[in-house]
Amino acid sequence: MLNRIVSFTALSLALLTSGAGANKLNPDVSLTLDGHYKQNDTALSHREQGFGLGHTELSLSSPIDDLFSGRLTTVFEEHDGESEVLIEEAYLQTNGLPLGLNVRAGRFLSQVGYLNGRHMHEDDFVERPAAYRALLGSHYYDTGLRINALLPTPFYWQIGAEAFNGNQLSEGAEDIGVYTLNTRVGGDFSAAQSWQAGLSYLHNRQISVDEEDHGHDHNLDDEHGHDHGHGASYTGKNLYIADAVWKWSPNGNTREQQFTLSAEYLYADDLNKFATSDDYHEGWYVSGVHQFTPQWSAGIRYGEVDLREAHGDHFHSQRLKETDVMLAWSRSHFSTLRLQYTHQSATGFSNADNTVALQYVVSLGAHGAHGY
């Protein structure tokens, strides 16, 4: 009897003392809330007019053991009253392998380009540039495998390859529908300035040049007002992306002030079996964001995208020019309010418009470290 009491007390004592430590066995939970009010509908937009919810993310992440870490990110989205739960990330990843290798398997964001591998809540503008919305569905994620290698150079140089199922970009029957190649270099110009540049190639095997056409889908975008699909609306067999980022802060003290200049160029060709060498998608953007106090930032972004919309055996040209101006206030590292004005001028898009948007992005719970 006494034995039992003693062991019971010991057990509860052990539980009590391990209370704080046991918590660390639970995964980090982080929730991102993102909502907006948008005055008008705009072309190639993933955000609805009026009040709307953006990218609501629930994320769990944790080391699995000494070799692996894992992460799950589910996204809640709503389109025309229909709720959807999407799995954006569900991957395991190595915590360090010999030869600077890094392997990730499962579902994750492709590392092509500068913006694609980043989480949407880290963005400086309400929406991704038009070229990203058209060619990558804002952000391309899929199920597959990634192998990266950090080369033993004095500066930063990473090379990487990914293989994906491909169905998140465009439907198809291939087992490996998409593969990508990527290289990235970077360094510091001085204590105040850092930079990174990258080249990426995405091969979409599910754009078969001898595939039967699905029919005439005239004005699909126009009828719906905005794009519901999560894949890309405009694809090509080959997609090339060049990106460059330059950041400046006085003395490298990013807390007080930081200026970020980034630019990307995207080019896709081999659009389908009818495409000639003149038929290609092309887009670019340049963005400058100045965080001028710890809590305030202002930015301007200009981008263009030239698209060829397939109509049976021929293409219609579409062109969208977009200018965004934004002002954002962050009370803390975990909350941001953003006011943005977007100006669109277009040919071939009936829903291009100018709009004012107000957005909040907040994160609750654990807040993962951000990349560059």
Added chain:
Amino acid sequence: MGTDMRYLPLFIAAVLTGLVSLPARADFHVFACEPEWAALARTFMPDAHFTTATSYLQDPHYIEARPSLIAAMSRADIAVCTGASLEAGWLPALLQRAGNTDIQPGQPGLFFASDHAQLFAPHDHVDRSMGDVHPEGNPHVHLSPDQLPNIAKALAERLGAMRPDNSADIFARYIKWRVNWNFHRANWQERAKALQGRSLVIQHTGFSYLLRWLGIGATMDLEPKPGLPPSASHLNQLLADPRLEDAAAILIASHQNQKPAQWLSAQIRKPILVLPGTVTDDSKTDTLAELISEIINRLESAMPEVANGSL
């Protein structure tokens, strides 16, 4: 041309020996998250190669996991950091992207100073409405005269274990450092008598360990909550604080914006003290002991009447 050719074998030999001797000279790479740990590790291993992620002009909470740091981390043999969530915004991304097998949580290659210190003000319950509060306690432990010896000892032991061939030298340098530190500490203790009981307005808790040790009150903070920049409403609230009368000066760190302190200084006619929060490149403050001595010098000149009065 012909004369050049004669030196070619010599040149090749020089390059080859250069290549061979290169790893020998800088064969131990130390990645320090903050300059204080680079300074400490350098006293124990002066020949190692050092990369310091931050400087005294930067807020160590808000550094980016930028490409140059990823490259340096991937080459490093040991990373010496503060821990206690100080680097939570960038170190995990750096460790993950560098993928260095030796520098991962739980590996000897990742040294956290706060693991070898007793942190002040740990919290059982933390939520974000409290500001950027670290549940582990105040991480800015590098200015604690009493805690540094323990951290230094643990670091010397760790470095010695990783480089057994050099461990005798490292231990000898640690003993030398310890003697020097004790000598300084006795001096600081003596000087603390004149500073005891005084008070300062601070911005963030970066100097708190040293101020507590010196007996200087530092409860008035320009930050409304830890990690939030000073706001007009908070400064006005602070202005009504009766304890402000007794404050000798406003103490801020070199990396902080001086405007809020200047505003308050103009209102209350008290001087501003801008001090480096960590070691600098200046030879007067490039070790922790020199830095603490310099901070005390500056505190003494900011509180002259008491310093003179005690004579």
